[in-house]
Amino acid sequence: MNLYAESVEGVLLVRVDEERLDAAIAIRFKDRMREVTAQPATRVVLDMSQVEFLDSSGLGAVVAVMKALAPRRKLELAGLTPNVAKVFHLTRMDSVFRIHAAISDVTEEGIRNAG
Numbered sequence: 001m002n003l004y005a006e007s008v009e010g011v012l013l014v015r016v017d018e019e020r021l022d023a024a025i026a027i028r029f030k031d032r033m034r035e036v037t038a039q040p041a042t043r044v045v046l047d048m049s050q051v052e053f054l055d056s057s058g059l060g061a062v063v064a065v066m067k068a069l070a071p072r073r074k075l076e077l078a079g080l081t082p083n084v085a086k087v088f089h090l091t092r093m094d095s096v097f098r099i100h101a102a103i104s105d106v107t108e109e110g111i112r113n114a115g
Helices: 028-038 056-069 082-090 103-113
Strands: 003-007 011-016 043-047 075-078 098-100
Touching: 003 028, 003 043, 011 028, 011 082, 011 103, 028 056, 043 056, 056 075, 098 103
Parallel strands: 011 043, 043 075, 075 098
Antiparallel strands: 003 011
């Protein structure tokens, strides 16, 4: 499970460097996210721009991470590929998560909000 994290202006950016987030890696994803999100940050943004396929197990893992962070922090998503965006839309999870078109939108927003 390849996850890469960096903290930028109080935002923990976590990049999923996998083409698939499915049953085969869902448990490892949750475990790694638990480790990575132990870092202090006011926001956690998951960059899913490399993920081409997401099944129900993968979606469940993302929701589990969101619940583990609550209520102190919210999990936001960025860079959903068309297939992954479709899963979030069809399951109405796009109304649960704050979704950014690209990870650059998150960092630019942070710069604008900084004054």
